[in-house]
Amino acid sequence: MQQNKTVVRRWMDAGNDREFGRFDELFTADTVDHVSGNTGIAWWKEVFGWIGASFPDWQWTGSVMIAEDDLVMVKADLTGSHQGSRLPFLSGIEPTGIPIVWRHFHLFRLENELIAEHWASRDDLGVLRQLGAR
Template identity: 35%
Template sequence: MSTREAQNKDLVRSFVEEIFNKSNLAVLDQFVTADIADHKPPFPGLPPGIEGSRQVFAAFHAAFPDARVTIEDMVAEGDRIVWRWTFSGTNQGSLMGMPPTGKPVTFTGIDIFRMADGKIVERWANEDDLGMMQQLGMAPPPG
């Protein structure tokens, strides 16, 4: 692994700790470019770039104030970081217009970040949104 790849992995670890686990959105611009291209925008109508990302993180932290993201695996290759994660938290605030349920959730996902000049410039993601909604009782269980 190159020095740059190791630095990128360290940056993603710090990003997860500060943004997801500490809800420290004041430092988001230290990790993400202003014009980040997010290929999995979670909510329609949000502004592009870092402001849309900031609103998404704020909404999730309001909905899950005890949120915790655990990095399960991380691979660096060139300017890309792939990381598999587990999210856990208790729904204590509204989410996408739905009232809080008080229910705990655990779901997983995989993100791919493209890095440039020590920041995240592009993101692709796949997460178990349906599983989260089922755990909250907002979607019917399978069957």
């Protein structure tokens, strides 16, 4: 279980370091993102590119991580300043420069110490409120 937590920490670190090529070492080739319904590592690289285009100074912090069997749950906050709106839920919102805290819960299922499946609950509405959207 500790090894699986280490994999999820490495996922967060790869994002913080903007080294999305490291995802090739962290995910199964056919990894499934149940949030979007997409599969594959290229999807993860695309999403993290959207995050970077929207919040170029973003950083993950994980405050709680729990592992059991092949599952890892992490409560994570993403902080950053709104400099673009590449993320779909930000579509049409002009960059504000406002710093945000974007709260997430992620659940990962791992196979052989690789991320095979992902589910998440994100506070997108909270980000929109922080940006002054109505």
